[in-house]
Amino acid sequence: MRIEFKTLAKKYGTPLYIYDFNYITQQYLSLKEAFDGQKSIIAYAVKANSNLSVINHLAKMGAGADCVSIGEVRRALKSGIKKYKIIFSGVGKRDDEIKEALESGILFINIESEAEMKRVEMIAKKLDIEARISVRVNPNIDAKTHPYISTGLHNSKFGVEIDMAKRMYIYAKNSKNLNPIGIHFHIGSQLTELEPIREACDIVADLVKSLSVIKIDIKFFDIGGGIGIKYDDEITITPKDYADTIIESTKKLDVTLMCEPGRYMTANSGYFLTKVLYEKQNGKHRFVMVDGAMNDLLRPSLYGAYHFIEPVESKDLEKTPADVVGPVCESGDFLGKAVELPPLESGDLLIVNSAGAYGFTMSSNYNTRGRTAEIAIIDGVDKIIRDRETFEDQIRLEESYLNI
Ligand code: LLP
Numbered sequence: 137m138r139i140e141f142k143t144l145a146k147k148y149g150t151p152l153y154i155y156d157f158n159y160i161t162q163q164y165l166s167l168k169e170a171f172d173g174q175k176s177i178i179a180y181a182v183k184a185n186s187n188l189s190v191i192n193h194l195a196k197m198g199a200g201a202d203c204v205s206i207g208e209v210r211r212a213l214k215s216g217i218k219k220y221k222i223i224f225s226g227v228g229k230r231d232d233e234i235k236e237a238l239e240s241g242i243l244f245i246n247i248e249s250e251a252e253m254k255r256v257e258m259i260a261k262k263l264d265i266e267a268r269i270s271v272r273v274n275p276n277i278d279a280k281t282h283p284y285i286s287t288g289l290h291n292s293k294f295g296v297e298i299d300m301a302k303r304m305y306i307y308a309k310n311s312k313n314l315n316p317i318g319i320h321f322h323i324g325s326q327l328t329e330l331e332p333i334r335e336a337c338d339i340v341a342d343l344v345k346s347l348s349v350i351k352i353d354i355k356f357f358d359i360g361g362g363i364g365i366k367y368d369d370e371i372t373i374t375p376k377d378y379a380d381t382i383i384e385s386t387k388k389l390d391v392t393l394m395c396e397p398g399r400y401m402t403a404n405s406g407y408f409l410t411k412v413l414y415e416k417q418n419g420k421h422r423f424v425m426v427d428g429a430m431n432d433l434l435r436p437s438l439y440g441a442y443h444f445i446e447p448v449e450s451k452d453l454e455k456t457p458a459d460v461v462g463p464v465c466e467s468g469d470f471l472g473k474a475v476e477l478p479p480l481e482s483g484d485l486l487i488v489n490s491a492g493a494y495g496f497t498m499s500s501n502y503n504t505r506g507r508t509a510e511i512a513i514i515d516g517v518d519k520i521i522r523d524r525e526t527f528e529d530q531i532r533l534e535e536s537y538l539n540i
Contacts, residue, residue, distance in 0.1 A: 150411040151428035159405035170379035175392040184398025184493035189521035191215035202396035206233040244268040260313035270318025275336040322360025337385035358394035399493040406492020422458040429462025430469040431502040448485035453478040
C-alpha cells in the first residue's frame with residue numbers, strides 16, 4: 137500500500153512512527169492459517185509493540201498475548217485479549233505481579249526457576265486458589281542469532297535445564313496450589329533457520345512424553361517467539377514451514393500449540409519517519425543529521441541492527457555514503473551507517489523501514505526528548521493512536537517536588 141509520508145509528516149510532525157494495520161492482519165492470518173486444523177493459540181509478544189490499538193487490532197482477530205510484566209498483562213486485558221489466551225512470562229516476577237496475574241485468571245504463568253515456582257505456590261496458597269503454570273525449559277540449543285537475543289543456551293539467564301524442569305513438574309503435580317498445564321521454551325529472536333527450532337521442539341516433546349508416563353498431562357506446548365523477518369536480504373522462515381516443523385515434532389502429543397511472535401507480526405508494518413535537519417562533512421565523512429535519534433529507535437545503536445533507510449522523494453542525483461545520525465549527545469547515536477543517499481536538504485524526509493517491532497517500545501526520554509506520536513494506517517486511512525509526548529508530560533512526576 138502507498139503511504140503518503142509527506143502528508144503524514146505535515147499533519148502529525150516528525151519524528152513519527154507509522155504502522156500499516158493491514159500488514160499486521162496479513163501476518164496474523166498467515167500464521168493462523170499455517171496452523172489450520174490444529175488446536176493453536178497465536179499469543180502476540182506484546183513487548184514488540186505494545187500500543188493499545190495494535191494489541192486491540194490483534195485481539196479482534198482472536199490473538200492471545202505473551203506478556204512479561206504485569207503492565208503488559210494489563211495492556212493485553214485492556215485491549216480486549218481474552219484472559220484465557222494470556223500468559224505471563226519473564227525471568228523475575230515480583231510478588232505483587234504474581235498475585236495480580238493469579239487474580240486476573242489468565243491462562244498460565246510461565247515459571248523460570250524453582251524458587252519462583254515456590255513463590256507462586258505460596259501466593260496461590262494465600263489466595264486459596266490453584267495456580268496454572270508452565271515451566272520454561274532451556275533446551276541448550278544454539279539459535280544462531282545475535283548473542284543479545286539468543287536465549288536457549290545454558291549460559292543464558294532464561295529457563296531451567298530439562299532435569300530440573302522434570303523435578304519441578306513432579307513437585308507441582310503434588311502441590312495443592314499448583315497445576316502444571318503447559319510447557320514453554322524460547323530459544324532466541326530473529327531466527328532465520330528452522331533446524332534449531334526443530335531440535336528444541338524434539339527435545340521438549342520428549343520431555344512431555346516422559347511426563348505423561350508419570351501422569352503429568354501437559355496441555356499447552358508453547359514454542360515461544362522468534363520467527364525472523366527480512367530487514368535486508370535475509371532468507372527467513374516461512375509460516376508454513378515453521379508450523380509444519382512444530383506439528384511434525386508434536387504429532388504424537390495431544391496439546392494445544394502456542395507460539396509467541398512479536399517481530400513477525402509488527403516489524404515490517406512499521407516505518408519511522410524522520411526529517412533531515414542538516415548535512416555536514418567532517419573531512420571525508422558525510423553526516424546527515426535528522427530529528428529522530430537513538431532514544432526513538434535504539435536498535436541500530438544497541439545491536440548494530442540494520443534498518444533500510446530511504447528518502448521519501450527519490451532524487452535523480454548521485455548517491456554517496458552517509459551516516460544518518462540523531463541529535464543525542466552520544467557518538468553511538470546513529471540510525472544507519474554508510475547509507476547510500478543523494479544530497480539532502482533541510483526538511484527532506486527519510487523513512488527508516490522495519491521499525492514496527494522493538495522501536496517505540498524501546499524508546500526513552502534520554503536528553504529530555506519527548507516520545508514520538510504513533511499513527512495507524514487502516515485501509516489507507518491514517519489515525520492517530522498515541523499523541524506526541526509534551527515537555528509537560530515528561531516533568532509531570534517531578535514538578536511538584538521542585539524546590540524541596
Ligand atoms: N517470547 C519470549 C519468551 C521472548 O523472550 C520474546 C522476545 C518473544 C516471545 C518474542 O520474540 P520475537 O518473535 O519478537 O522474536 N529487542 C530485541 C528483541 C528482544 C526479544 C526479547 N524476547 C530486538 O530489537 O531485536
